[in-house]
Amino acid sequence: MALQLTLTHLYPTHLNLYGDTGNVLVLRQRCQWMGIDCRVRSQEIGDTADPGQTDLYFMGGGQDHDQLMVVDDFHRLKAEAIYQDTESDRVFLGVCGGYQLMGHTFLMGNGQETQGLGIIDVRTRAPSTEVKQRCIGNLIAELSPDIYQQMQTIYTEPKPIPRTLVGFENHSGQTCLGATVVPLATTLSGFGNNAFEGHEGARHRNIFGSYMHGSLLPKNPHLADYLLWLALSRKYNDPELTLPALDDAEELAAHHHVMQRYGRSAALHSG
Numbered sequence: 340m341a342l343q344l345t346l347t348h349l350y351p352t353h354l355n356l357y358g359d360t361g362n363v364l365v366l367r368q369r370c371q372w373m374g375i376d377c378r379v380r381s382q383e384i385g386d387t388a389d390p391g392q393t394d395l396y397f398m399g400g401g402q403d404h405d406q407l408m409v410v411d412d413f414h415r416l417k418a419e420a421i422y423q424d425t426e427s428d429r430v431f432l433g434v435c436g437g438y439q440l441m442g443h444t445f446l447m448g449n450g451q452e453t454q455g456l457g458i459i460d461v462r463t464r465a466p467s468t469e470v471k472q473r474c475i476g477n478l479i480a481e482l483s484p485d486i487y488q489q490m491q492t493i494y495t496e497p498k499p500i501p502r503t504l505v506g507f508e509n510h511s512g513q514t515c516l517g518a519t520v521v522p523l524a525t526t527l528s529g530f531g532n533n534a535f536e537g538h539e540g541a542r543h544r545n546i547f548g549s550y551m552h553g554s555l556l557p558k559n560p561h562l563a564d565y566l567l568w569l570a571l572s573r574k575y576n577d578p579e580l581t582l583p584a585l586d587d588a589e590e591l592a593a594h595h596h597v598m599q600r601y602g603r604s605a606a607l608h609s610g
Contacts, residue, residue, distance in 0.1 A: 359399025506551025
């Protein structure tokens with residue numbers, strides 16, 4: 340049976356800071372290499388989202404004025420469909436602004452808090468009454484044990500998988516997780532969600548948030564495959580579904596380069 344996925348890219352024109360579109364390119368390309376028919380559709384301002392039309396959402400981050408341009412549209416034309424789809428375990432990945440917008444509130448550069456969709460239980464606030472402190476630089480984090488353990492089972496054959504995620508962050512907002520959300524990873528270098536808790540990103544059902552910008556999936560192919568596997572296993576109702584183990588030598592070389600710059604070795608484990 341030929342596998343097929345529909346991927347929806349939300350607001351690619353406005354929310355593409357630091358090349359977040361690269362994440363969509365990675366997902367599409369890895370599907371092509373695996374023989375999966377991946378159909379990519381874009382939803383811009385003015386487009387109405389209908390539930391049941393996508394298997395995997397992606398939304399990146401933007402500058403303040405771009406995020407303000409999409410927030411009203413997000414509430415009016417997209418929120419209900421995204422809520423229904425994510426409650427039925429369709430996959431959603433939000434990066435930076437796309438992560439914050441899925442929470443209760445998100446922060447603008449002037450310190451103004453704006454209402455998000457409230458689909459995941461996170462809040463993003465200013466570090467103080469004035470936004471002066473930014474979380475910026477390379478970010479290294481270790482995946483939560485549950486996610487890493489499941490990642491090792493998704494391939495047709497054993498494959499070396501890094502326990503870590505690497506990326507770049509640049510945000511002033513301090514995101515705190517609520518009781519129904521778990522961290523995606525534990526921060527080893529950099530900040531992650533905020534400057535004081537040592538956690539990076541979040542997961543609720545199959546909704547994922549991260550502060551790692553455009554390099555998230557290109558340098559972390561194991562996370563890209565995990566998202567594809569979650570979307571496919573849900574769609575085909577087959578938790579035993581497995582993916583071909585692609586040769587990720589070049590992608591992992593980029594991953595290891597970041598690790599080595601910070602004096603850390605990348606532990607690889609085979610499933």
